[in-house]
Amino acid sequence: MTACADTTLPLNDALARGWRAGFPPNPAAPVRPRERSIFQFPESRWAFSHLRELQPTRNVSRGSGPASPLARAERNDLDAVRFTPLEPGMPSTWADALAAVHADGVVVLHRGRIVQERYVGALREDGQHMAMSVTKSVVGTLGAMFAASGDLDPQAGVTHYLPELRDSAFGSATVRQVMDMTTSLDYSEDYAQADASVWRYARAGELLPRGPGYAGPEGFRQFLQTVPPRGTHGEGFAYCTVNTDVLGWLVSRVAGQPLAEVLSERIWRRLGAEQDAAFALDGQGAESAGGGLATGLRDLARLGEMMRLGGAFNGAQIVPEAVVADIRAGADPARFAHAGYTRLAGWSYRNMWWVAHDPHGTFTAQGIHGQLLHIDPAAEMVVARFASHPLAAHAHLPTAMPALRALAEFLS
Amino acid sequence: MTACADTTLPLNDALARGWRAGFPPNPAAPVRPRERSIFQFPESRWAFSHLRELQPTRNVSRGSGPASPLARAERNDLDAVRFTPLEPGMPSTWADALAAVHADGVVVLHRGRIVQERYVGALREDGQHMAMSVTKSVVGTLGAMFAASGDLDPQAGVTHYLPELRDSAFGSATVRQVMDMTTSLDYSEDYAQADASVWRYARAGELLPRGPGYAGPEGFRQFLQTVPPRGTHGEGFAYCTVNTDVLGWLVSRVAGQPLAEVLSERIWRRLGAEQDAAFALDGQGAESAGGGLATGLRDLARLGEMMRLGGAFNGAQIVPEAVVADIRAGADPARFAHAGYTRLAGWSYRNMWWVAHDPHGTFTAQGIHGQLLHIDPAAEMVVARFASHPLAAHAHLPTAMPALRALAEFLS
Numbered sequence: 001m002t003a004c005a006d007t008t009l010p011l012n013d014a015l016a017r018g019w020r021a022g023f024p025p026n027p028a029a030p031v032r033p034r035e036r037s038i039f040q041f042p043e044s045r046w047a048f049s050h051l052r053e054l055q056p057t058r059n060v061s062r063g064s065g066p067a068s069p070l071a072r073a074e075r076n077d078l079d080a081v082r083f084t085p086l087e088p089g090m091p092s093t094w095a096d097a098l099a100a101v102h103a104d105g106v107v108v109l110h111r112g113r114i115v116q117e118r119y120v121g122a123l124r125e126d127g128q129h130m131a132m133s134v135t136k137s138v139v140g141t142l143g144a145m146f147a148a149s150g151d152l153d154p155q156a157g158v159t160h161y162l163p164e165l166r167d168s169a170f171g172s173a174t175v176r177q178v179m180d181m182t183t184s185l186d187y188s189e190d191y192a193q194a195d196a197s198v199w200r201y202a203r204a205g206e207l208l209p210r211g212p213g214y215a216g217p218e219g220f221r222q223f224l225q226t227v228p229p230r231g232t233h234g235e236g237f238a239y240c241t242v243n244t245d246v247l248g249w250l251v252s253r254v255a256g257q258p259l260a261e262v263l264s265e266r267i268w269r270r271l272g273a274e275q276d277a278a279f280a281l282d283g284q285g286a287e288s289a290g291g292g293l294a295t296g297l298r299d300l301a302r303l304g305e306m307m308r309l310g311g312a313f314n315g316a317q318i319v320p321e322a323v324v325a326d327i328r329a330g331a332d333p334a335r336f337a338h339a340g341y342t343r344l345a346g347w348s349y350r351n352m353w354w355v356a357h358d359p360h361g362t363f364t365a366q367g368i369h370g371q372l373l374h375i376d377p378a379a380e381m382v383v384a385r386f387a388s389h390p391l392a393a394h395a396h397l398p399t400a401m402p403a404l405r406a407l408a409e410f411l412s
Numbered sequence: 413m414t415a416c417a418d419t420t421l422p423l424n425d426a427l428a429r430g431w432r433a434g435f436p437p438n439p440a441a442p443v444r445p446r447e448r449s450i451f452q453f454p455e456s457r458w459a460f461s462h463l464r465e466l467q468p469t470r471n472v473s474r475g476s477g478p479a480s481p482l483a484r485a486e487r488n489d490l491d492a493v494r495f496t497p498l499e500p501g502m503p504s505t506w507a508d509a510l511a512a513v514h515a516d517g518v519v520v521l522h523r524g525r526i527v528q529e530r531y532v533g534a535l536r537e538d539g540q541h542m543a544m545s546v547t548k549s550v551v552g553t554l555g556a557m558f559a560a561s562g563d564l565d566p567q568a569g570v571t572h573y574l575p576e577l578r579d580s581a582f583g584s585a586t587v588r589q590v591m592d593m594t595t596s597l598d599y600s601e602d603y604a605q606a607d608a609s610v611w612r613y614a615r616a617g618e619l620l621p622r623g624p625g626y627a628g629p630e631g632f633r634q635f636l637q638t639v640p641p642r643g644t645h646g647e648g649f650a651y652c653t654v655n656t657d658v659l660g661w662l663v664s665r666v667a668g669q670p671l672a673e674v675l676s677e678r679i680w681r682r683l684g685a686e687q688d689a690a691f692a693l694d695g696q697g698a699e700s701a702g703g704g705l706a707t708g709l710r711d712l713a714r715l716g717e718m719m720r721l722g723g724a725f726n727g728a729q730i731v732p733e734a735v736v737a738d739i740r741a742g743a744d745p746a747r748f749a750h751a752g753y754t755r756l757a758g759w760s761y762r763n764m765w766w767v768a769h770d771p772h773g774t775f776t777a778q779g780i781h782g783q784l785l786h787i788d789p790a791a792e793m794v795v796a797r798f799a800s801h802p803l804a805a806h807a808h809l810p811t812a813m814p815a816l817r818a819l820a821e822f823l824s
Contacts, residue, residue: 053693056465061538064686066478126473274476276688281465 039208041102041390044369048130048388049104049122051294052278055206058260058287060268060277062299068272068314070298073113083406086343086399097403101370101396102389104129107301109382110411112309119297121388128278128294129386132367135293136244138303140352142262143179143247144323151254154179158246161253164221169229170246177233178250179351180331181243184231189240191368191392197227201242205282207292219284220245236338237331237349239394241290244352248289259287271306272314273299291367297384304373304382307363323351328363328377330355343398354397360408368392372400379408451620453514453802456781460542460800461516461534463706464690467618470672470699472680472689474711480684480726482710485525495818498755498811509815513782513808514801516541519713521794522823524721531709533800540690540706541798544779547705548656550715552764554674555591555659556735563666566591570658573665576633581641582658589645590662591763592743593655596643601652603780603804609639613654617694619704631696632657648750649743649761651806653702656764660701671699683718684726685711703779709796716785716794719775735763740775740789742767755810766809772820780804784812791820 039047047054079095091097098106104123108116123129131138146152152161154176159166161175173183188196202208204216204223217223227242248259255262260279268277277299280292295303302313307327311319331348341347348355356362360378370387383404389396451459459466491507503509510518516535520528535541543550558564564573566588571578573587585595600608614620616628616635629635639654660671667674672691680689689711692704707715714725719739723731742760753759760767768774772790777783782799795816801808 052464052690053468053470053697056467057469058465059540061687063538064479067476126475128471275473278464285465 039392041388044390045102045104045388046122048369048386049124049127051128051130051280056281056285057278057294058258058281058285059264060260060279060293061264062273062276063264063269065269065272067274068302070109070302071113073110073115074117075115078108078116078407078410081403081406081410083402085402090399091403094403094407097400098385101385101387101400103370104386104388105297106386107297107384108407108411109301109305109384111380112305114298114301115411117298123297123386125297126275128275128296129371130280130291130367131293131295131300131365131373131386132291132369132371133241133244134300134365134367134371134373135289135291136241136352137365137373138263138267138293139244139248139251139259139289140179141307141319141323141327142251142259142266143175144326144351145266145319146251146254147175147179148320148323152250158250161250162246165225165246168225169227170224172229173233175247175250178243178246180335181237181239181349181352182235182331182335183233183240183243184229184235184238185240185242186228186230187240187242198241205286205288207280207282207288219282219286220288220290221249221282221284221286224249235335237336238339239349244290245288247352248287251289252287258285259289263293267303267318268299270314270316270318271299271302273302275299297386300373300386301382301384304375304384308375308377308380308382327351327353328355328361330357330363333357341394341398343395343401360405362404364397366394366397368394368396370396370400372397374400374404376404376408379412381408381411383407451804453800456802457514457516457800458534460781460798461536461539463540463542463692468693468697469690469706470670470693470697471676472672472691472705473676474685474688475676475681477681477684479686480714482521482714483525485522485527486529487527490520490528490819490822493815493818493822495814497814502811503815506815506819509812510797513797513799513812515782516798516800517709518798519709519796520819520823521713521717521796523792524717526710526713527823529710535709535798537709538687540687540708541783542692542703542779543705543707543712543777543785543798544703544781544783545653545656546712546777546779546783546785547701547703548653548764549777549785550675550679550705551656551660551663551671551701552591553719553731553735553739554663554671554678555587556738556763557678557731558663558666559587559591560732560735560738564662570662573662574658577637577658580637581639582636584641585645587659587662590655590658592649592747593651593761593764594647594649594743594747595645595652595655596641596647596650597652597654598640598642599652599654610653617698617700619692619694619700631694631698632700632702633661633694633696633698636661647747649748650751651761656702657700659764660699663701664699670697671701675705679715679718679730680711682726682728682730683711683714685714687711709798712785712798713794713796716787716796720787720789720792720794739763739765740767740773742769742775745769753806753810755807755813772817774816776809778806778809780806780808782808782812784809786812786816788816788820791824793820793823795819 081094104121105119205220275296277295279287306313331350336348365373370389372385374383493506516533517531617632687708689707691699718725743762748760766776777785782801784797786795
């Protein structure tokens with residue numbers, strides 16, 4: 001892992017605002033659908049808050065009921081909360097940490113009440129921000145729900161549901177190995193390497209421009225069929241986005257619905273979300289299950305609060321309590337250690353949630369540019385944060401942990 | 413104008429359902445973004461209800477408040493309402509007329525209460541359907557609102573606000589001529605002609621696939637700059653979509669916001685819409701003001717009810733009463749007669765609404781595939797209808813009028 005907090009690229013709010021205004025489009029720097037990477041800073045700062053303007057999406061309907069209420073008890077003393085950073089020289093107050101990660105917005109809930117809510121950059125309270133890999137935890141929760149209902153057998157082979165994957169690495173994997181990312185794949189997610197598999201994956205799904213003469217896989221699901229095995233499944237955790245795309249496909253297959261509709265029916269409508277969410281689609285109409293969800297920030301906070309409360313929210317048991325307990329219990333930290341995240345020692349990854357195995361019972365969803373849904377049951381705290389840090393790095397979570405722990409103590 | 417009711421293409425609901433399911437995508441008939449026309453039946457039947465899955469869109473936020481209530485008084489005797497059709501052999505009951513136009517959904521309000529609501533094809537109550545040229549009446553209403561507030565002077569030249577259009581036909585037109593479509597343009601909207609300007613327009617805006625080596629205008633607004641004049645403005649009504657794109661641009665310019673945000677702030681949020689709407693975007697990020705709005709059906713009905721009530725709805729005066737009165741008063745039928753719509757004799761087109769000048773005070777928004785927002789003030793009736801008739805034809809409105817009048821009498 002690479003530390004990211006030494007990055008000193010400018011926040012460039014002026015540029016973000018310029019694009020945000022969006023009219024007339026800036027001819028010098030148009031963010032054009034599928035012709036230009038939306039993942040590059042500073043374009044990303046605008047693009048992450050405007051997914052729908054850049055490419056096809058499938059709606060995650062909130063239904064037509066009232067939004068679930070979120071009480072407010074806002075306070076102005078959170079910004080100054082101090083902590084000892086992971087490394088000397090890194091930010092040491094809550095406000096500075098938010099700025100350093102290029103947060104586009106944050107909602108902090110304490111005992112279900114909003115104690116802090118802020119929007120910067122190109123995000124507004126009625127906008128939706130790309131959750132990136134926070135999406136994985138949402139899809140993992142859906143997978144665990146279908147496992148709990150018996151519709152999806154975690155011990156079954158993936159090909160029991162998806163014979164299409166027979167010739168890929170997933171042909172020999174179980175559903176559980178996919179759900180906990182203990183598959184062993186010849187697949188690299190090192191964003192720093194130009195030839196990493198993740199870029200080929202992104203071009204297949206048209207998240208990135210393909211360039212002329214493209215002859216690779218058409219869509220995420222065709223790409224999944226090409227992922228070769230490397231070693232033995234089940235031995236160690238290895239963070240690979242494609243596992244979530246397989247899980248999203250599995251969920252769709254057993255539900256008989258597009259993933260976006262499953263999410264709408266099983267969670268979004270019941271949560272009392274105040275906004276529809278959106279799923280990025282590949283050229284074949286498949287959702288980007290590994291990272292394509294965009295939501296409103298308060299809705300992300302509602303999702304976190306529901307998980308904090310054992311799956312019950314808005315007057316309904318939305319996620320079975322046993323599913324939340326299973327996530328909170330985590331997976332085997334020894335398997336997790338295989339991945340070499342030295343700053344997340346003792347953690348595990350279960351149903352696509354990061355589990356701290358700490359006294360607070362902390363579990364977390366995280367995105368590669370600093371997106372975060374952090375649940376601290378002991379402190380009765382939920383932090384939903386969108387961000388567009390210039391670096392795509394798993395280090396955002398470790399560097400955020402001291403701040404999150406200080407905030408939890410401050411609120412407790 | 414061509415009668416369309418003799419069209420006997422199959423309704424093909426099975427196909428629509430197949431695409432509707434959308435998972436797994438049908439490899440034999442993928443509806444791919446911007447590679448295939450979404451305007452061709454039967455693809456259109458799916459595509460019109462799934463705009464967001466096909467291309468970039470800008471959100472028209474409903475805000476986060478409660479949806480405005482729509483009372484229900486549903487009755488089952490509307491389907492059988494009989495009328496004398498425009499031509500012998502055409503449908504003669506309300507239900508048959510809905511089927512003949514390939515209605516995807518209908519909401520009939522009487523005195524503000526839902527007396528009929530139905531969804532067929534690929535539309536659901538939580539979906540959004542392309543309103544096509546019903547969009548024009550929405551944009552025309554916004555334009556009239558800015559005119560009423562003094563922000564947009566109808567007597568001013570278009571170039572007073574949009575100097576970019578100096579060298580086009582619009583360079584010599586007034587804002588009013590654009591608002592009432594009495595500009596004289598070298599522009600053909602005859603969908604039956606393969607070389608009609610409207611197709612060049614659609615390719616500029618990437619509503620249609622461009623084909624390799626495309627060298628035409630980039631985006632709607634660049635296209636507008638290329639429209640040549642033909643004759644003298646102000647003499648007669650001529651239905652040309654590009655007028656609405658100019659008006660949408662004017663509204664954006666004076667508001668200093670993207671059109672979608674103007675619509676959200678001025679109407680959608682205040683209406684108590686239950687769903688966000690969506691505006692199709694061209695490759696430059698400009699809304700398709702001439703036809704790119706997609707809305708929920710009940711929200712379209714709310715919009716109609718607001719107009720029926722003189723602009724007041726959901727506890728607020730949303731559109732100034734004088735603006736609604738101006739629309740209802742209509743424009744000069746003599747100018748309208750220039751267009752040769754023999755089946756709409758005595759009508760006019762004002763602020764992009766079709767005005768019947770009949771004893772009922774009827775005014776109407778219509779889309780080229782049978783979309784309709786019909787307001788009959790005397791009968792206290794509003795009909796919102798989405799459709800995907802195989803033929804793009806202005807004849808849908810005239811053929812619908814006998815049915816609408818019979819329904820109005822039946823309800824009165």
